[in-house]
Amino acid sequence: MLEKNTCFGCEFQSSATKFLKKEELENLEKCSVGIHFKKNDIIFKENIFSSNVIYLKKGIIKLHKKTSSKEKIIKIVKSPNYLGIPATFNEKYHYYSATSLSDTMVCFIQKEKFKDFIYSNSDFAYKIIKSLCENEIILLEQCFNKSKKNVRGRIAETLLFFYNEIFHQKKFIIPLTRDEFGKYIDTSRESVSRILTEFNKDRIINLTAKNVEILNEKLLEMISENG
Amino acid sequence: MLEKNTCFGCEFQSSATKFLKKEELENLEKCSVGIHFKKNDIIFKENIFSSNVIYLKKGIIKLHKKTSSKEKIIKIVKSPNYLGIPATFNEKYHYYSATSLSDTMVCFIQKEKFKDFIYSNSDFAYKIIKSLCENEIILLEQCFNKSKKNVRGRIAETLLFFYNEIFHQKKFIIPLTRDEFGKYIDTSRESVSRILTEFNKDRIINLTAKNVEILNEKLLEMISENG
DNA sequence: TAAAAAATATGATATTTATCACAAAATTTT
DNA sequence: AAAATTTTGTGATAAATATCATATTTTTTA
Structure with a gap:
């Protein structure tokens, strides 16, 4: 279910977009679209070229990946969180699929515009860096714990x-x-x-x-x- | 072995510092120090508060972590690469130790100055973002492969x-x-x-x-x- | 360079976990 | 609501891997 996206005054703003100025938020609104997903809906599929930054506004999802009949759930992610930034910024195909585990709200943001904000607003860029860093630490902990x-x-x-x-x-x-x-x-x-x-x-x-x-x-x- | 660090014209520059202007490179030089390590030397230890960005200029290292007698090697990293950015930017203790597997050259860069470059130079910031993204994808692949x-x-x-x-x-x-x-x-x-x-x-x-x-x-x- | 310490190889055995088989329960579809 | 499908539980067995034991080789230290 597609719905009108209002970024300015959005109650689910990410810690990064909080640093965007009114004008930038209006820009963000123009280049993004919000979509509702029901439980078990697929949000995006692996091996699809990633041309949007995906923001999980509300809900819980699983990231999962298949190879030759074997499937693995890589991560369970709760809102608020960005999904698939690594694939998007590396001009790559999504490494994994995302499927909702609850009713969710997701924003799809045009990659190029998102990148513009990184160049135009360094507070925004720094928050994105911090968010990537947090995700890496979580992933490392997960790998370490699982193996031991x-x-x-x-x-x-x-x-x-x-x-x-x-x-x-x-x-x-x-x-x-x-x-x-x-x-x-x-x-x-x-x-x-x-x-x-x-x-x-x-x-x-x-x-x-x-x-x-x-x-x-x-x-x-x-x-x-x-x- | 401590040695004079010359950032301007350094043959091992990272893809991010290549975007720094001459003046910024001179600044980087002032706030960083280069150190040689021999094989099996410890570069940094887990649970130490991270106050430097660490740049692996030359060589191979292992990232490893111990818990209650059990040790795990998390990753093997080859130069050129930044180490421990996630811990540094999250104001956290290092999650893992780094030990050289060959003779290595490493630069220790004051965190605050490095952060300044993110704010003053958006090309630099974007390259750091890309590098973090690449590391995340590598880590994901590693987790996935190992489990299957x-x-x-x-x-x-x-x-x-x-x-x-x-x-x-x-x-x-x-x-x-x-x-x-x-x-x-x-x-x-x-x-x-x-x-x-x-x-x-x-x-x-x-x-x-x-x-x-x-x-x-x-x-x-x-x-x-x-x- | 000899002695000590660390690393390696390999057989025997133990433990953990997967797989198979099938019944029961829960959920979805008609 | 009945039928079909999916999910779950549990015993029996098999497979993969860890652990133990010991000998040998390599590396480090004195």
Whole structure:
């Protein structure tokens, strides 16, 4: 669903666009379009040439990628955040696909105009740099943690990630199927099932289908640390 | 070994500093210092507050990180490249350590001055953005590949990485011990030994201690693709 | 250069996790 | 609401990889 985009006074402004002047914001408005997506809608697909900067204004999405029948969920991203800036600025095809995990609002911004702002407004440029830096640190942490933990530890870590970074509540609905959960933490759906059931039996979580309540945060943290 | 740093006319200039004007380069020279490191010297350590932008002018280094007795090599980086920009710009402690794998030359640049260039020179800023984007894509590829390959595939991939990205020759010396190799690709030193020996027996490579010659590139690529 | 320390190779065994098989439950479609 | 499809749970088994043990080789240090 396409909708009129108002950048000036937009309540979901990014930390970078907050530095744009009124005139620049009016320009941004002219060169961008906002789109609503429903849960499970594809926002963009891998291997498509990236000609827009994509701003996730509201919602949660997954970045995922396929190769020869195998699929992997690379990252789960919550608004507000830019998506695919690396591909866009390297004049490259998108490295991954993005699919919404909730209802989302997304702005598509013409690359060239966005680049103009980097040249015309150095506060804006610096904020973009900081945002790229933050993403890199998050990605590094993710790589490091994943490689040093067993499956139990990775599942515990992911439950804590949903609690601390995404929902900020101990009671939430896992926004992934067991199969997707497995593709996110590099394991099989069966292993996810088994270990979630085990956590439920041990009263570390209360689990009914996709509904989770974290009952023993401390223990979950210990499992996340030590596998 | 500390040495006089000449930025103007430096033969190892980064793609970003090439955009600096003569005056700015003289400024850069005043706020930066060049240091030689020998093989296995520590360039910086994790958990140290980062107050410099670090430019790897010449050489190869490893980025690595320790947690509770477990160590991981996160990335192998070849010059020219900036190191630790994310930590520096987020006013954070270094997430990882950097250790030289060859003789290296490194410039330490005062963070504040570097930031000034981002504000005063938008070509410079844009090049920094592009460099951060490239690093993110490399990191994503690395995460994705590692998660989808078995140990054999990861070892093949790493040998090809040394050939294609680092040494550009089919004959090279592995700049890691078997133990480090394992810490790079998330496996045990024994598995590395075994599989390298197997590759040698199968005449895919010619192996003597750390000396490798790639004999069958095509097959190595197939193993890298399909495990 | 000899002694000590570190790195490597390799067989045997243990552990972790994946895969297969199938039943049950939940969700979507008609 | 019934039928079809997708998702989930769980036991049995297989495969991949780690760990342990020990000998050998290489490198570093005295």
